[in-house]
Amino acid sequence: MRREDVRDEALGALLRRAAETAADAPGPARVQAVRLGPGDDGKIRRLGPRRIRARIAGGVALAAGLAAALTVPAVVRTRADREFLAAAAGHLSRTLIREDSSFLADLPGTSYLESAAADWAGSFFPADADL
Amino acid sequence: MNGDPGSAADRENVHRWNAGRDPEAFTALVRRYDPALRRVAAAVLGSAARRDPGLLEDALQEGYRRMLDALRGYRAESEPFVFLAGVVRRACLDTLRKETRARGRTERAAAFGESGAGESRADPEGEAERAILADRVLAALDRLAEPDRSLVYLRDAEGASVADLARAFRMPEGTVKSRLARARTRLRGMLAEEGVEP
The missing domain is CATH 1.20.58 (Methane Monooxygenase Hydroxylase; Chain G, domain 1)
Incomplete structure (x- = not known):
């Protein structure tokens, strides 16, 4: 496999994991975890x-x-x-x-x-x- | 999803739905593709879905509703997944536009005003770490304009073929390839800015 293909595959895997995490059913833990960032107060929406x-x-x-x-x-x-x-x-x-x-x-x-x-x-x- | 042995059964289900409006066929498609289409919706909605997780459910629901009729436009030469992802993508973009209009200036100002609050990122749980990483990756993806965002996600993360993408996005294969190359370069740069190395 070409080095370029390996890099694309790694990028794709990263994108997919991120989308999977974000697409999880928004249960309280998920929502709270995702919202721990600037602008968030940690409350469940x-x-x-x-x-x-x-x-x-x-x-x-x-x-x-x-x-x-x-x-x-x-x-x-x-x-x-x-x-x-x-x-x-x-x-x-x-x-x-x-x-x-x-x-x-x-x-x-x-x-x-x-x-x-x-x-x-x-x-x-x-x-x-x-x- | 490309080259997936299930694709023949999926094509058959699309055909059954179009020919006889067989609810079992439609339900089978929904069951099979729901997880992947959820990921597509998350990628297209990006930071908006992170701000408001309910938005993803709204967009996906709208996508499925549109699919009832949109499946008539499916041409069997491409993977059903790419076609369905296209329907969901358009529903996401419309939902996003509606949401942007609906969000008042007051709410946006309040959100900016809260910046800096709740910086407790040091959650020891792996789930929180994954969520933060996802947050950064999607923030970078978010900065790519459409259709490049969808192209790079569907090609690299979901394995859609260039030929299928060219059909779905109505552009020559060469254009898809050049857009993909540019989008990947930009995305890698933005991920590096976010402190993420793929």
């Missing part, structure tokens, strides 16, 4: 209500987008398909909103996120009896 509302709305919109993509074929879908969709929406909510994040853990009624996403997805599909 909490999300404001506006940000939380935006996060919920974003999660629901994502689940809705996924559900809306299936609106037309929904009439011929089986219950299993619909259940899968609800599960996928729930999974996405959990993955993207990170229910285990510290700011959500402190919120009452966190399960609203998942249920709202699943409800929204479910609302696109009538019950079996209506098909």
Whole structure:
């Protein structure tokens, strides 16, 4: 391997480690550690209500987008398909909103996120009896 | 991600999503690429994500939402990861622009006013040391302008091919290579200023 390639590889490894560290779910220790620097007071930052509302709305919109993509074929879908969709929406909510994040853990009624996403997805599909 | 044996399955998942809007296919893509796309978001957002870790979650969420439709534009000749990273990158840049507008002068002034407080870097835990190193590396990366920041990160840290980057960024391969060379030189200089030697 050329010396230049070795140097590029080392640079890439450094960048990747840095991005990995920064991309970790922002638990209290992570946030505190990252914020220990000039301009930081060591306090753990909490999300404001506006940000939380935006996060919920974003999660629901994502689940809705996924559900809306299936609106037309929904009439011929089986219950299993619909259940899968609800599960996928729930999974996405959990993955993207990170229910285990510290700011959500402190919120009452966190399960609203998942249920709202699943409800929204479910609302696109009538019950079996209506098909 | 380049040359990854999973890429064929990923292409198939993109195809299944585009052809039949199969939620399982989309979820599989999200599951597989979430860790890597998180890193991409962290690299693109740079110091803004360090200031406000919630920003990364917002940008990533927006990226996934856009992906629902953007996947239609995927051409199978490039790695799915590079395409997805491009969608997340654009979402990050838009989120960053929005965030910059939203941050009032007062908040910025207050942040500057706090400079010097809490200088307790001597945390004995390795995690804190890694965080501080990450802080410095991302601060240096932050000083590279786009698209060079994304190009150098995707090429060197995530192993994207020059050909895929050329397609994703709509520029000739020669331009990608010359931009990469310049960006690496600048980045090494800035890392040295931050006291970091790769």
